[in-house]
Amino acid sequence: MADGGDEGAIEAERLRLATLREYRIMDTPPEPAFDRVTRMVAELFDMPIALISLVDDRRQWFKSAYGVEARETPREYSFCPHVIAEDGPVMVTDAFGDPRSRDNPLVTGELHIRFYAGVPLRAHNGAVLGSLCVLDRDERAALTDVDLARLADFAGIIMAEADLRRIGAERDEARRSLERALDFSGIATWQYDPRTDRLSTQGAGAELWGSGFETILATGNGFFDLVHPEDRAALRILLEETVANRTPYAAEYRVSNPERGVRWNAVRGDWVVHADDAMLTGVSIDITEQKSRQENANLLMRELHHRMRNLFATVSAIISLTRHAARDVDDYVERISSRLDALNRAQNVLLGANFMTGSMHALMREVEAAFPRVRWSGPDLLLPENALVAMALTFNELATNAVKHGALTSEKGRVEVRWTQDPEGSEPRMFRLTWTETGASDVTAPERTSFGTMLMERSVRNNLGGTIARHWKPGGLVVDIAMPARWREA
Known part of the structure; x- marks a missing residue:
């Protein structure tokens, strides 16, 4: 049973550390959204120190530290691992007399910590990544259940902000992966606003239209400068009909690519409507090889x-x-x-x-x-x-x-x-x-x-x-x- 328990604890810690890496928050610069919370917590509880503490396999790192200059301490000096181990709030009213902390350098050293109260920073999957804690250099009475509930609410605000950062980072990574995939596949995506004639592109633009395409393709009229002269008139008429009738857009045409010569492109697009705005959105792909095989x-x-x-x-x-x-x-x-x-x-x-x-x-x-x-x-x-x-x-x-x-x-x-x-x-x-x-x-x-x-x-x-x-x-x-x-x- 002991071995089974040890294996379970090891697996739980492995999951916790993987979740911490997923947030991409360790060693990031200070941010006002987190510093605002530690300042409010310190003022609310009349504490000289408030910390957002995250714990990896070897250290305790502070995303925000109100009242201390240090940005991290070794893990074994930390109160925070007790919150992780307990999977709930931890409070120490007399750190020097508590066997869990009396030998801790934060207690015996210059900081002279005597009081600690921390609540878990719980991730989206339930893993505890660290704690939101308040500390004092004097012994204090225990916080009430209402106080701990308020502290837990602030921990929830912190994790909501962290989740926004995590989701944003995942979204950015997904977008970068998509752009890399588009580059490798020879596909470009585009969006055209017919009211302003603005055109934006992502993906393999250089492969399809040649270097410097961003400036030329900033507008729909600029796009036609890249189209082969023999295909220009018919393609322009097709686009005008698509805009007038809000119908799907599909064509095959030649482009004059300055590096690769005359190439065949296929374009497919349809309308995406947001409120009163309608944007023609689609993809372009080089089909020169298919045309050659045909x-x-x-x-x-x-x-x-x-x-x-x-x-x-x-x-x-x-x-x-x-x-x-x-x-x-x-x-x-x-x-x-x-x-x-x-x-x-x-x-x-x-x-x-x-x-x-x-x-x-x-x-x-x-x-x-x-x-x-x-x-x-x-x-x-x-x-x-x-x-x-x-x-x-x-x-x-x-x-x-x-x-x-x-x-x-x-x-x-x-x-x-x-x-x-x-x-x-x-x-x-x-x-x-x-x-x-x-x-x-x-x-x-x-x-x-x-x-x-x-x-x-x-x-x-x-x-x-x-x-x-x-x-x-x-x-x-x-x-x-x-x-x-x-x-x-x-």
Whole structure:
């Protein structure tokens, strides 16, 4: 039980000290509101000394001291801890004869204290932070219950004043925290009085409007000097309508920020009414990044729409031309499926990047996945969408022919794809690719030009601006492709 009691006392003292810190009153300068109370108490009770005493873990500190010069004493010299321990009024009529105080330096020393009466200074949560006390250098009769009640009333006045200070400090800290949060978030709050044209702002004003904004934004007319000229007239009309009709205010507009250039701001406001006064109050936030993402998304959608039109046109042409070259329905389905697979490989590469360019290495990995005996090497290049589709169709026709008629008909057959790009500054700077089939037997040139051959030539010559040459060697087909080097390395 003793241990439990000790733990309870320790926890209570921890709470009391935390509450004392919450008031932010220790070591503050003297204040008339508190000094007025100690003077009145001393006069009312005809005492030479009256103290507002607050006790922390090591000392007794006087917020107001009437009749003594000292501002603090060690805690062990204090009468006040007895008030804290008793959690109620404490009175000592003969300090020199009272065992609680007879060895106290305030009693035995120069102050020669003989009488003490103190009541608790009780915080908002019930913790006793110290005492309001009166002291005399002579022994006196005990105060009556009425006297102690009056002293307690003055203690209540003191704590009411302390609570006002505490609430004010908490409010100021909350306001500072809000202002810091607004600064970090890029948001500014504002209030506009349409009768006087006065405008006040808080928060991230410098980030939104640039340095020196306080002077410019002192008035509504000054604000329009920061608005982009192309948005100024429409925004002014909107504000005039909002003021005339007392309607909410919402707009997106550009500002000319002297440090950050043209920026997009979003503003939202509504009316706050106090008696007959109506103030337009709201927030402004920088939305430049959101606008940029929106524009990029719109650009991406336009590019995607353009690509889809190109893709449908390519598919339509393949379907139409394959129909004339197919021997029967099965052959037609097979050829269409193969070429659509090639288009799909190109789209996979584009979707894996940024929709507009694709990696040569990524395309070759797709080709290798479909035709495992195709090996390749060369620098990774970024191909635009039309070039990537053209290369995908070309590789597909070459690989399909190799499977049906060339090197890949044999288990030992292989395909090696190599490409190079001339160094920067070469004139003319060329891209060169060689498709080499090995391990084939009895390879001969076809008697007629197939649709696949025409598709390859069209892809290389018309879409890529290059040349394609085919050579039938004893071991298999060799294809040389050359074109101006227009692609940058990935």
